[in-house]
Amino acid sequence: MAKYLLLKHYRHNGPAPVPGTEVMMDQWTPEEITAHIDYMSRFAGRLTERGEFVSEGALLPEGTFVRYDGEGRPPVTDGPFAETKDLIAGYMIIDVESQERAYEAAAELSAAPGQGGRPLYEWLEVRPFFAELQATAE
Amino acid sequence: MDDGQVNELMRTLAPRVLGVLVRRGADFATAEDAVQEALIEAVRHWPGNLPDEPKAWLLRVAGRKLIDAQRAEAARRRREERVHDEPASGPTEQSDDTLLLLSRCCHPALSPASAIALTLRAVGGLTTAQIARAFLVPEATMAQRISRAKRTITGERFDAPGDVRAVLHVLYLIFNEGFTGEISLADEAIRLTRQLVAAAARDAVDIADPEVSGLLALMLLHHARRAARYNASGELISLDQQDRSLWDTAMIAEGVDVLQGALAGDRLGPYQAQAAIAALHDDAPTAEETDWTQILEWYDELTRLADSPVVALNRAVAVGQVDGPRAGLAVLADVDPKLARWDAVAAHLYERADDAAQAIRHYTIAADRATSLFERTHLMKQAARLRTQQQ
Numbered sequence: 001m002a003k004y005l006l007l008k009h010y011r012h013n014g015p016a017p018v019p020g021t022e023v024m025m026d027q028w029t030p031e032e033i034t035a036h037i038d039y040m041s042r043f044a045g046r047l048t049e050r051g052e053f054v055s056e057g058a059l060l061p062e063g064t065f066v067r068y069d070g071e072g073r074p075p076v077t078d079g080p081f082a083e084t085k086d087l088i089a090g091y092m093i094i095d096v097e098s099q100e101r102a103y104e105a106a107a108e109l110s111a112a113p114g115q116g117g118r119p120l121y122e123w124l125e126v127r128p129f130f131a132e133l134q135a136t137a138e
Numbered sequence: 139m140d141d142g143q144v145n146e147l148m149r150t151l152a153p154r155v156l157g158v159l160v161r162r163g164a165d166f167a168t169a170e171d172a173v174q175e176a177l178i179e180a181v182r183h184w185p186g187n188l189p190d191e192p193k194a195w196l197l198r199v200a201g202r203k204l205i206d207a208q209r210a211e212a213a214r215r216r217r218e219e220r221v222h223d224e225p226a227s228g229p230t231e232q233s234d235d236t237l238l239l240l241s242r243c244c245h246p247a248l249s250p251a252s253a254i255a256l257t258l259r260a261v262g263g264l265t266t267a268q269i270a271r272a273f274l275v276p277e278a279t280m281a282q283r284i285s286r287a288k289r290t291i292t293g294e295r296f297d298a299p300g301d302v303r304a305v306l307h308v309l310y311l312i313f314n315e316g317f318t319g320e321i322s323l324a325d326e327a328i329r330l331t332r333q334l335v336a337a338a339a340r341d342a343v344d345i346a347d348p349e350v351s352g353l354l355a356l357m358l359l360h361h362a363r364r365a366a367r368y369n370a371s372g373e374l375i376s377l378d379q380q381d382r383s384l385w386d387t388a389m390i391a392e393g394v395d396v397l398q399g400a401l402a403g404d405r406l407g408p409y410q411a412q413a414a415i416a417a418l419h420d421d422a423p424t425a426e427e428t429d430w431t432q433i434l435e436w437y438d439e440l441t442r443l444a445d446s447p448v449v450a451l452n453r454a455v456a457v458g459q460v461d462g463p464r465a466g467l468a469v470l471a472d473v474d475p476k477l478a479r480w481d482a483v484a485a486h487l488y489e490r491a492d493d494a495a496q497a498i499r500h501y502t503i504a505a506d507r508a509t510s511l512f513e514r515t516h517l518m519k520q521a522a523r524l525r526t527q528q529q
Contacts, residue, residue, distance in 0.1 A: 026502055029526050030519040037515060038371045058511050 001095050003054065004102040006109060007125040010061060010087035018121035021114060028115050036120075039112045047094060047105065054093035061087060093129075102126055144184050147192060148177055149263030153333075155196045156260060157235020159204060166242055167288035168207050169200075170260050176200035177263070236261070236337035237302065240330070244308040245291045246301070252287035253308045254315075259284055261333070262326050272321040305334065306353050306409065313357050324364070328357050335396075348403030351396050352410035358393030359416035362386040374516040378425035390420045408444040411436050430459035447474045451483055463491035478509055482517060489524065498524050 025033060047053035064079040092109070096102050106124045114120040139147070152173055159169040176199040180192075189195040243257040255273075258264045264272075270280035313327035331354045338350050366380035397413045415436045422428040437453040450473045458466020466487045473480065485500035501521035508514035 026505065026518050026521060027525070028522055030522045033515060033519050033522060034371055034373065037373065041372060060509070061506065 001097060002099070002102075002131060003093060003095050003129040004099075004106075005125075005127040005129065006092045006094065006102075006106050007088055007127065008090045008092075008109075008122070009125065010089045012086050012123070012125070014123050014125065017123070020118075021121050023115050025114075032113070032115055032117065035113050035117060040109075043109055043112070044092070046108075047092075052094050052096050052101075052105070054095050056090065056092040058090040059088055061089070063087075099128070102128075139188055141185055144188065148180050148184070148196075151193050151196050152177055152263040153236065153239055153261045154193060155200050157239055158197060159200060160239070160242075161235060164204055165292065167285075167292050169204060170288065172200045172203035172207060174259075174265075175203045236333045237305070240305045240308075240334060241301065242291060243287075244305045246304055247290050248287050250308065250311055252283055252290070254312055255280060255283050256287040257308055257330065258312070258323075258326060262330055264321065264326070268321050272315070272323055302334075302347055302350065306349060309334070310353060310356075310409075313360075324357070324361055328354070328361060331357060347407075348400040348405050349407040349409045351400035351403075352407055352413050355393045355397035355400060356409050356413035356416060358389050358396065359413055359420055362389035362393060362420060368512075372512070373519070374512045376516070377419060382423065385420065390417075393417065393420070406439070406443065408440060411440040411443055415440075428459070430456055434460045447477050448479075450474075451477055451479060455483055455486065458487045458490065463487045467491070478507055479504070481507060482513075485517075485520065489520075494524050494528055497521075 025036070028036075044053060044056060062080045064077050066075050066077050069076040094102065094105055096105065103126065106126050110122045110124050111119040112122070155176070156169055156173045159172065160166055164172075173196075176196050179199050180196060183189075184192070239261050240257065243260050244253045248256065255269055258269050258272075259266060266281045266284060267277050269284075270277040273280065309327050309331050312330070313324050315323040315327075331350070335350055335354050338347070363377075363380065363385050365386070366382065366384040367375060369375055393413070394417055397410065397417055400410050400413075415433050418429050418433050418436070434453070434456040437449065437456050440449050441453060451470075454466050454470040454473060457469045467484070470480070470484060470487065475481075481500045481504035485497045485504055488494075488500060489497035498521050501517050501524070505514050505517035505521065508517055
């Protein structure tokens, strides 16, 4: 088994969105929002049933940069930056048999319904985790 | 007895046994570990083979575990054996240690998160693994949080109960954690608060604070609506949209009863006032029939008892219902707009004032500022609903 991080972005530097899917969720109808959320929770349920679900989380849009500023001094913060080019909206970690299966799961997530009940065709970033060192590795 | 009943029995007895050991002079942290180990033995032996006196059994095993633990520390050995050698519990040992234990677990030196974890384990009788799952953290993390908490309060005196208000605050925080996973923290909080109320009834002199019952009433009167609060997709449903036939009428009746008992004590406090507001909502057959005039009176009372920006925000909603949305907005103008729910309240009032454009604007800002995904979706849908209506 191998772990993969599925990243959902608010906006990103990756490929351009599929035409006709650019409308943000806050412009959908209440029914479209409900249908989307239903799909997402059923998707997590299916992964759990298959023994592939690890964890998931959703993040607030705003973040702040923070760093060390020397002994005894409070941390330095910069931001919040709302206008950065890339923002992570949420993540899901799955533990699957193969990269092929990870892509399949990501595609299923990407097919979540959006406006008019049509699939979102949303680009998701799939990042493999480094594996544990195997006991037989020399 | 089935496994569920055995488990229930163990969880009821665990804090009592801990109370006995602590009162006999055992160090809290070591005694708490000993009780946990005794529970593990009980899980192994009790199903199908329940001892005649389960509490005595647990006390004996925990006492032995305590001795085992203390053997390694020769310096403390004599004292602990004296503890162990005391006679088994008699009638006087039935007196209640619930408050004593709770006030240690909710000690002001502990952070809220530590107090919550320690309370759930030492008094709630939950395992570290269960608590970890309830808070979605790894078990090792929760185990560390608990042992750090125990180290913090090591050396604190255990002979007198501490501040009951600090205990109530921790129980209130546990209740507010909700009921998402396998362990319903709201149910745990109610269970613990019931124990405290029962202890207060038995030991009327020490903790005859009506706020104890007030908190229990508040929990019951809110928890009674739990089945109506979320739809099948797990989305939040606001009070005025809830299907009131799903409300738990027996729990409401109990909550009202408990509240009346508290109010009879004639020492009003913030929990009783909040419970009274919840009771008035629960009492309305439909949202339209809500007695907002009385609710507003209780908010005025609450402002007097414990003024806070959150109270002021909720009071603006009540003013909006009694004197109209424009009056509500005027009150809202004096409330700190930095509050997370400020825009949600503004949106609601603008919607009732038929200003859809402002309502949509504030619902959208509120969704952006929401701190939970439930709220965010709910607010986004409110904006969407108004937009759809406008088209």
